Amino acid sequence: MKVLLVEDEAKIAAFTRKGLEAQGFVCDHFSDGNEGFIAASTQSYDAIVLDIMLPGRDGLDILRGLRSKRINTPVLLLTARGDLEDRVEGLNRGADDYLTKPFFVDELIARLQALHRRTTGAQLNLLQAGPVVANLASRTVAVSGHPVELTPREFNLLEYLMRQPGRVYSRTQILEHVWNYDFDPQTNVVDVYIQRIRKKLREAAEGEGDYVETVRGVGYRMRASTESAL
Numbered sequence: 001m002k003v004l005l006v007e008d009e010a011k012i013a014a015f016t017r018k019g020l021e022a023q024g025f026v027c028d029h030f031s032d033g034n035e036g037f038i039a040a041s042t043q044s045y046d047a048i049v050l051d052i053m054l055p056g057r058d059g060l061d062i063l064r065g066l067r068s069k070r071i072n073t074p075v076l077l078l079t080a081r082g083d084l085e086d087r088v089e090g091l092n093r094g095a096d097d098y099l100t101k102p103f104f105v106d107e108l109i110a111r112l113q114a115l116h117r118r119t120t121g122a123q124l125n126l127l128q129a130g131p132v133v134a135n136l137a138s139r140t141v142a143v144s145g146h147p148v149e150l151t152p153r154e155f156n157l158l159e160y161l162m163r164q165p166g167r168v169y170s171r172t173q174i175l176e177h178v179w180n181y182d183f184d185p186q187t188n189v190v191d192v193y194i195q196r197i198r199k200k201l202r203e204a205a206e207g208e209g210d211y212v213e214t215v216r217g218v219g220y221r222m223r224a225s226t227e228s229a230l
Contacts, residue, residue, distance in 0.1 A: 001046040001116055001156075002026040002177055006036030006062070007078065008054050012101065016049070019105030024139070024152035025112075026180040033057030040066055040073065044177075047112050050095075051078045052086050060090055067094040074115040076108070113137070129165040129222045132201065132211050134158060143204040143211075150200065153178065157193050158222075161212065165224035168215045194220055 003020060007013040008031040020027045028043070030036040033054035040048055040062065048066075052059035063075055077090045077098040087098050096118075097111050113136065117125065125137040131144040139155055141148040150158065157178050161169065171190045179189065194212055201211050211223050 001112065002044070002180065003028070003112065004036065004040055004043070004045045004048045004073075005029045006033065006040075006048070006054060006059070007031065007051045009051070012078075016105060016108065020109065023109055024156045025109075026156075026178065028180070031055070033059065033062055037062045037065055041069060041071060045073050046116050047074045047076065049076050049078065049108070049112070052090065053080070060086065060093060063090060063093050063095055072119075074112075074119050076111060076115065078103075127159065127162040129162050129224055130211060131205070131209070132158075132162070132222075134162055143201055143209075146204040146206075148200050148204045150197070154193060154197055154200075157190075158197055158212075161220065161222040165222045168218050168221045170219040174219070190220075 003025050005013060005016060005020070005027055007016065007029070010031070013029055013031065017027045017029050028039060028045075030039055031054075033056035035056070036050070036054070037057050050059045050062060054062075057065075059077060063077075066073070066075070074096045075094070077087065077095045079087050079090070079098055079100050090098060096115050099108060099111065117136065125135055127134040127136065132141065134141045134155070136159070139152075141150055141155065141158060157174065160174065160177055174190050175187075194214075198210060198212050202209065213221050213223050215221060
């Protein structure tokens, strides 16, 4: 998942970002409300973690601006413990959830995952493409029931492809979503990771199938059915 964090308290921002990235999230952080609004308006995120009290544009104003632009990215508000009025107003303006400070990063991650499942329509935390099944809650993968050991980054890449089997993703899109940096024509990091994933999936399937397809000159896609992989 790619998350935007808009939080001006340095310690909270630091431990939140560290916790998200440790779980394989890609996280952009801004401490200024004006910069956060620009990022939320111009870039693609799976979720936004938004503090209410910010320098520049405050969180509720950012939320109102996003919804007026019909930007429906899930928003989780961070509020002070006693700010019931702000929480209610935020929910009325289109926030999807909220946490009061102080909070545990594990709870934040669980809530973000729940929001993501809700907005993408994922059922029972599972993604499936042919015999390949990814469990988003346990972050495990299996091929025809055989477990596949993936690193956090490998899991994020496979999850990204499995969100829409059959759709072709360019290297630029993959780099931006999984690694969070712009395309460098000299890097082959995407190709290297694709090869690792392919090898692990084939080993789990005892040598059968090539589940991640290269579309020459374009990028990669997850095969949607067992027949096309054999």
